[in-house]
Structure formats: structure tokens, C-alpha cells
Amino acid sequence: MSSLIGDGARLVDAPTGQVLEGDELVAEVLRAGERLAALPPGVLFARIGADLDGVLTYLGAFEAGRAVALLDPGLDADLLTGFVRRFRPAAVLGAPGAPAPDGYTARDGHWLRTTSDGIEPHPDLAVLLATSGSTGDPRLVRLSRRAVLSNAGAIADALGIHRGDLAPTSLPLHYSFGLSVLNSHLVRGAGVLVEPSGLLERGFWDAVSRHGATSLAGVPYHYEMLHRLRFDPRRYPSLRTLTQAGGKLRTELVAEFHDTMNAVGGRMFVMYGQTEAAPRMATLPAERLPEKLGSAGTALPGGALSVRRDDGAETTHPKIVGEIVYRGPNVMMGYAETAAQLAHGDEMGGVLGTGDLGYLDEEGFLFVTGRLKRIGKVFGNRVNLDDLEHAARATAEGIEVVAAVPAGDKVVLFAEGAGAEKCKAVSRALADRLHLHSSGFDVRPIDTVPLLASGKIDYRVLERGL
Incomplete structure (x- = not known):
């Protein structure tokens, strides 16, 4: 598996109804990659939303082997300028209307670097994601091509994603969970419904109904809101899979959504992940959810979970609480806090200390209990x-x-x-x-x-x- 675009993959643009699939999709991605290849050398910054151009920009960079950092388009202009000065990217795609920083020129809606002080990224580097959203002083998670592809395939296997599936962009693409929904569907030849309005907007649900979306991904806040709004899957006959990650959802709501989906022949999956793992590490199979309520599931195919005790030793012994440690091919190469670190190779060796506290039960199911630093x-x-x-x-x-x-x-x-x-x-x-x-x-x-x-x-x- 060397491409994110599996046989049969398609993009459905909800605002226009345009469908890109087969040779047409591949051609559009290649054209996007060719445009990016013509930019100055170095990593690219891309401010992308959940729209068709943004998706094609990301896919074009990935398929062309061009390292790209996906940034929140709502990032404050001053913070963005400081970020650019720190990392010296080749270009900022979809730049704001603010004046370009020193050493950059504004052209065709982008900031292009005019100086030669950029760092050539490591050849394995494919995707960079910021860790602190739209505030603070973000550092970048460095993800290799292998990490992104292996995690996309493992998620697709765990969820049983197939060519008939269609997932809406219910989460931002610069957020690792949202990006993984895109990756895991396209790599299996499934479809992605590009819908920019957001899960809590009426237009989103109209698009779900109109195009027959089959799954929905959300974080705990989304499920709290859906609970308040009395979400009823019977109103959306095609929607039969819910996935939840991004934090711990109240146990009673997990049970409620499981029962609601089960009543219409659907499924509810609870997942566990971090941006540093590209991003998902564990999945709770829908059929095991009632007996494992409160668990985040078992490690994804190809991964392994353990717990680090206070003495530093790791164990898989049941019921011992400690820092959750994950091993797998999807672990990041490391962080980048300076431009020079963009050229660094793998510094993690496939091992990630998550900073989360938890324990494993007798069957290896993970229970997350909190954060070391919260x-x-x-x-x-x-x-x-x-x-x-x-x-x-x-x-x-x-x-x-x-x-x-x-x-x-x-x-x-x-x-x-x-x-x-x-x-x-x-x-x-x-x-x-x-x-x-x-x-x-x-x-x-x-x-x-x-x-x-x-x-x-x-x-x-x-x-x-x-």
C-alpha cells in the first residue's frame, strides 16, 4: 500500500454535488501535486478547511511526496506569522489577507518564501499536525508516510470500512481524528462526503440525507449535543455507524448511543488515539461494547498496549494503573519545535508514552482513567x-x-x-x-x-x- 487513494475511492462535494472518482479523482490529485512540486523546496504550510480544494491540496501533497503541515484556517494571523518565522516553510497555502512576513511574498492567495533559508525536510516526513489547536505556541507532530498509511489501513480493518461506505467531514481536516476519517475511507476505496458546515448545522444533516452518508465521527462534545437534540438515527436510514474519540464520553451516553444504533441495526465504536499516533491506537468492537462499557478497546492491528508503572517498568498485567504506552508502526517520528527538527529522522522507534493514565483488563481491553498532567x-x-x-x-x-x-x-x-x-x-x-x-x-x-x-x-x- 503506497497510496491513500484506493481503487474505487471517491470525493462527493456537498455544496456543488460534484463527484470525483476513478481516473478523474487521480488526475485532479496529480494536478494538485504538480502545482505544489513547482513551489520552493521545503515543507509546506496549508491552511485548509473541510472543502474540496483543501482535500485535493492535502492529497496532492501526500501523493507527490511533499511534506505538508495542515493548519487551522482560523489560526490568528499574528500567531501564524510567528509560526512561519519559526519554521520557514516553502509556502503558506491559503494565506490570510495580512501582509506576508519578511522573506515572503504574497501571490495567488499564498505566501511564497523568497529566501534560501528553508530547511529541507526528512525524506520520510509526510504530514505535520499542530498539537495545541488555535492557541498557544504549537509544536508540530512529525508523521511519516508509513505511519499515515499503516494507521489508515488498520482503522479501515478495525471498522470494516468498504467501498460502499461514505463518511462526511464532520471534523476539521487539520485535526488528526478528522484527517484519519478521510484517510481510512479513501485507502479502502470508500467515499468521503466533503461538507464544510459542521455537525451541528442543519445543512450538514441535509447533506447526510441527500447523499446517503453511512457513518459519523464525533468527539464527546458532539455526542453531548446530539443527546440534547434527541438524535434519532431512524431519520437517517443510511447512517449505521457512529465512531467516538477525542476524549472520554460519559459511560451512560456510550450505552445510550450503542442501544439507539443497535435498535436500527447499526453500530457504535469507541476509539482511543492521539495525534502522535497518526492518530488512533485502540478500538472497542461494537459487539463487545455492552460487556466492556467504559473501555477504549484493544490495540489496533499491528499495535500493542502496555502500562508503565511508577518504577518505570512496563507491564500488561491486569488492573495495574500507570502511564499508557503504545507500540506500533503509526507512532510519530518525533516533534518539531524548530525548523532544524524538520530534517530529523525517526526519534521514537515506534514507542509512544501517551501521558494518559489507565489500565488493561484480563483480555487486554484498555480503560483510560485520566491524564498525568491534568x-x-x-x-x-x-x-x-x-x-x-x-x-x-x-x-x-x-x-x-x-x-x-x-x-x-x-x-x-x-x-x-x-x-x-x-x-x-x-x-x-x-x-x-x-x-x-x-x-x-x-x-x-x-x-x-x-x-x-x-x-x-x-x-x-x-x-x-x-
């Missing part, structure tokens, strides 16, 4: 912020979206749509649960929790507002 302190007592969020949601009916951030010697929890009295009740419940004073849990109402383009909670925005 820790706050309440009067000197360490508390896991992920656990606090889950506990807060369990204490009061109607609170479904909670975001916890550290704030000195207390924790602030933002509860979406909650009133003042309900916030006080949550604070008291957390205090009783952890045997600490309620003043250590500052629960605040918020109209809408801020999100990254991926649908994940933007904790940085909340922390800056404290």
Missing part, C-alpha cells in the same frame, strides 16, 4: 481534573458539559447552562465526595464552554479568563 490542587491535595469533571456531571441532573481548570489552591469548574443554585450544589457535592471544604471547588455558570475547532474544550481560554 492535575490541580485543592488546599494542597492533588486532584485529577478529568475525574472532577465526571464527578460534577454525575452530581446534578442537566449538567452535561463541565470544564475544570486549576486556579492556585483551588479548582474552577465551568458548568454550561447551570444556574447559581445548581453550581452551589455541585460545589457542596464535590466537597463531600473528596472530604475537602467547598470553597476549594469554585463552580461557575457559563453560557457556552469555549471549544477548539476539533470540538474539544479550549482550556487555555478558560484559564486566561480567571
Whole structure:
């Protein structure tokens, strides 16, 4: 397998109804690759949305062997300029209207480097993805061609993707989960419905119905919203597969969506991954979900999971909690925080310490319990912020979206749509649960929790507002 475009692969552009498949799709991708090959040497930055031109740009770069960093088109212009100065890409495709940085010229909607100070990327490097969304000072995850292709194939095998499937672009392409949906369908000769409006928009669901989409991918926030909107798969007869990754969804909602899909002959898959693994590492088979509720599944084909204990030793012994370690051909080459690192080879050796905490059961099913670094302190007592969020949601009916951030010697929890009295009740419940004073849990109402383009909670925005 050397190409992302399998036999029978097709792109369906929802806004225009245009379908690219077979020789026509291959020709369009080759034309895009030829245009990119004519640009100055070096890595490319591409600000792409979920539109046909963006998809073709990505595929053209991949098929032409041109290393490309996929960036959020909503990235602040000043942050983008600083990012460009740090990495000196050959070009910024789809550049904003702001003036080009020093050493670049604006041409045909792009910034093209006019100097010779770019770094030639390592020949194995194929895709770069930023780790911190649209805020902060992102570093790039360096993914090889082998990593991207092997993960696409493994996901397709785990989900049973075939030529008759059609997946909509429910997630941004610069987000690893969204990109993997594209990759895993095209590599198996299936279809991708290019729909830019987003999963919570009416136009998206109209396109799902009109074109007969067969699957849907979402992060926990999306499923919380679908739950609020009383999602009913009977309204979309072609839609028979749901996949969830990007964080831990409430166990009761996993069960609810499984039951809802099972009632119409469909499937619900829970998945676990990180950008650093191109991105997915584990899948919970739909038929095992009821008996393994709360699990993220077993390692993808070709991968292996273990747990690193406090003493540094790794184990697959059941029920031992530690840092989750993944091994597989889809592990990144390493990070790039400077331009020089774009030329580095593989620095990981196929081994990824995920920074997540969890354990394996007797059958090797993974249970993720939190993050090593998602820790706050309440009067000197360490508390896991992920656990606090889950506990807060369990204490009061109607609170479904909670975001916890550290704030000195207390924790602030933002509860979406909650009133003042309900916030006080949550604070008291957390205090009783952890045997600490309620003043250590500052629960605040918020109209809408801020999100990254991926649908994940933007904790940085909340922390800056404290």
C-alpha cells in the first residue's frame, strides 16, 4: 500500500454535488501535486478547511511526496506569522489577507518564501499536525508516510470500512481524528462526503440525507449535543455507524448511543488515539461494547498496549494503573519545535508514552482513567481534573458539559447552562465526595464552554479568563 487513494475511492462535494472518482479523482490529485512540486523546496504550510480544494491540496501533497503541515484556517494571523518565522516553510497555502512576513511574498492567495533559508525536510516526513489547536505556541507532530498509511489501513480493518461506505467531514481536516476519517475511507476505496458546515448545522444533516452518508465521527462534545437534540438515527436510514474519540464520553451516553444504533441495526465504536499516533491506537468492537462499557478497546492491528508503572517498568498485567504506552508502526517520528527538527529522522522507534493514565483488563481491553498532567490542587491535595469533571456531571441532573481548570489552591469548574443554585450544589457535592471544604471547588455558570475547532474544550481560554 503506497497510496491513500484506493481503487474505487471517491470525493462527493456537498455544496456543488460534484463527484470525483476513478481516473478523474487521480488526475485532479496529480494536478494538485504538480502545482505544489513547482513551489520552493521545503515543507509546506496549508491552511485548509473541510472543502474540496483543501482535500485535493492535502492529497496532492501526500501523493507527490511533499511534506505538508495542515493548519487551522482560523489560526490568528499574528500567531501564524510567528509560526512561519519559526519554521520557514516553502509556502503558506491559503494565506490570510495580512501582509506576508519578511522573506515572503504574497501571490495567488499564498505566501511564497523568497529566501534560501528553508530547511529541507526528512525524506520520510509526510504530514505535520499542530498539537495545541488555535492557541498557544504549537509544536508540530512529525508523521511519516508509513505511519499515515499503516494507521489508515488498520482503522479501515478495525471498522470494516468498504467501498460502499461514505463518511462526511464532520471534523476539521487539520485535526488528526478528522484527517484519519478521510484517510481510512479513501485507502479502502470508500467515499468521503466533503461538507464544510459542521455537525451541528442543519445543512450538514441535509447533506447526510441527500447523499446517503453511512457513518459519523464525533468527539464527546458532539455526542453531548446530539443527546440534547434527541438524535434519532431512524431519520437517517443510511447512517449505521457512529465512531467516538477525542476524549472520554460519559459511560451512560456510550450505552445510550450503542442501544439507539443497535435498535436500527447499526453500530457504535469507541476509539482511543492521539495525534502522535497518526492518530488512533485502540478500538472497542461494537459487539463487545455492552460487556466492556467504559473501555477504549484493544490495540489496533499491528499495535500493542502496555502500562508503565511508577518504577518505570512496563507491564500488561491486569488492573495495574500507570502511564499508557503504545507500540506500533503509526507512532510519530518525533516533534518539531524548530525548523532544524524538520530534517530529523525517526526519534521514537515506534514507542509512544501517551501521558494518559489507565489500565488493561484480563483480555487486554484498555480503560483510560485520566491524564498525568491534568492535575490541580485543592488546599494542597492533588486532584485529577478529568475525574472532577465526571464527578460534577454525575452530581446534578442537566449538567452535561463541565470544564475544570486549576486556579492556585483551588479548582474552577465551568458548568454550561447551570444556574447559581445548581453550581452551589455541585460545589457542596464535590466537597463531600473528596472530604475537602467547598470553597476549594469554585463552580461557575457559563453560557457556552469555549471549544477548539476539533470540538474539544479550549482550556487555555478558560484559564486566561480567571
